[in-house]
Amino acid sequence: MVAKTNILFILNPKSGKTSPLNIPDLLNRYLDAQQFTYDLVHTAYAGHATELAQQGARAGYPIIGAIGGDGTVNEVARGLLDTETVLAILPKGSGNGLARHLGIPMNIRHAISIINEKHFSAIDTCTINEHPFFCTAGIGFDAYISSIFANNTKRGLQTYVRLVLQEFSKFRPQEAVLELNEQQLKTTVFVVAFANASQYGNNAHIAPKADIRDGLLDVCLIRDLDFRKAINLSLGMLTKRIAAGSSAEYFTTTAIDVTSEQNFKFHADGEYVGEASHFYVNIKPLSLRVIHPKGK
Numbered sequence: 001m002v003a004k005t006n007i008l009f010i011l012n013p014k015s016g017k018t019s020p021l022n023i024p025d026l027l028n029r030y031l032d033a034q035q036f037t038y039d040l041v042h043t044a045y046a047g048h049a050t051e052l053a054q055q056g057a058r059a060g061y062p063i064i065g066a067i068g069g070d071g072t073v074n075e076v077a078r079g080l081l082d083t084e085t086v087l088a089i090l091p092k093g094s095g096n097g098l099a100r101h102l103g104i105p106m107n108i109r110h111a112i113s114i115i116n117e118k119h120f121s122a123i124d125t126c127t128i129n130e131h132p133f134f135c136t137a138g139i140g141f142d143a144y145i146s147s148i149f150a151n152n153t154k155r156g157l158q159t160y161v162r163l164v165l166q167e168f169s170k171f172r173p174q175e176a177v178l179e180l181n182e183q184q185l186k187t188t189v190f191v192v193a194f195a196n197a198s199q200y201g202n203n204a205h206i207a208p209k210a211d212i213r214d215g216l217l218d219v220c221l222i223r224d225l226d227f228r229k230a231i232n233l234s235l236g237m238l239t240k241r242i243a244a245g246s247s248a249e250y251f252t253t254t255a256i257d258v259t260s261e262q263n264f265k266f267h268a269d270g271e272y273v274g275e276a277s278h279f280y281v282n283i284k285p286l287s288l289r290v291i292h293p294k295g296k
């Protein structure tokens with residue numbers, strides 16, 4: 001008899017919608033019991049998922065599943081960097097940027113069926129000032145919104161859109177110097193987005209051409225925006241046509257430095273990290289194994 005693969009699932013009970021999904025029931029019904037057994041643990045605090053993932057990898061689980069949103073996926077994935085352990089994602093957040101990029105279904109039952117197929121490949125991973133990210137990081141307006149969002153009791157897309165509309169007119173772009181590909185660019189910055197995957201989540205494609213296995217960061221620079229351009233840009237993100245407009249400029253690189261006189265707020269995978277006046281963002285090619293549908 002072939003030994004079954006034991007999966008450790010790490011569930012963030014705080015992520016996603018208020019109506020709780022019965023995860024054990026879904027796993028018992030839809031995870032292929034011929035192939036797999038599983039253990040399920042809950043996170044007890046922010047950051048716990050990284051500790052649990054590291055412990056799980058050391059204990060020899062060949063697959064560790066993150067059940068939550070992008071914050072949870074980030075925490076689990078950073079615990080699996082430089083290990084052989086394969087990440088699985090059961091999306092339960094509101095954004096689910098990495099899952100969407102990889103073609104993982106938003107429906108948990110269907111996402112479990114992707115695990116049953118056991119198809120995985122390696123993807124690139126990135127860091128911003130030593131903070132790992134897997135989907136996108138950024139400085140400027142998107143990070144400013146994530147800093148307010150972090151203190152908000154309500155999460156989800158509606159809250160996010162409300163905050164964007166409320167804060168847009170208050171936000172002031174800042175000067176910065178970008179250094180990449182042996183060139184310097186002194187510019188006003190509304191947003192610089194560093195994209196490993198194409199989207200922020202919620203199918204908002206900030207860098208539609210980003211390829212998660214090409215060893216390159218896609219850098220999106222938005223120098224300044226008025227309200228009319230912001231509406232066009234938002235529509236462009238949702239239709240993957242942002243690059244056709246004039247507000248966003250794109251560069252590809254393996255590493256980028258950003259310096260400024262004033263601090264910028266920054267986020268990694270949508271979670272607010274803090275402020276800094278110097279950023280170093282780089283990419284580590286094919287450094288994380290992830291389960292995803294074949295052909296994605």
Ligand SMILES: Nc1ncnc2c1ncn2[C@@H]1O[C@H](COP(=O)(O)OP(=O)(O)OP(=O)(O)O)[C@@H](O)[C@H]1O
Nearest residue numbers: 015016043044045046068069070071072093094095
């Ligand atoms: N038990 C816990 N109690 C409080 N916070 C937690 C707990 N476990 C994890 N967290 C934190 O919850 C935050 C949000 O998690 P996550 O991003 O997965 O969900 P979400 O915000 O609902 O999804 P999305 O980012 O897709 O909108 C993360 O920053 C994580 O550190």
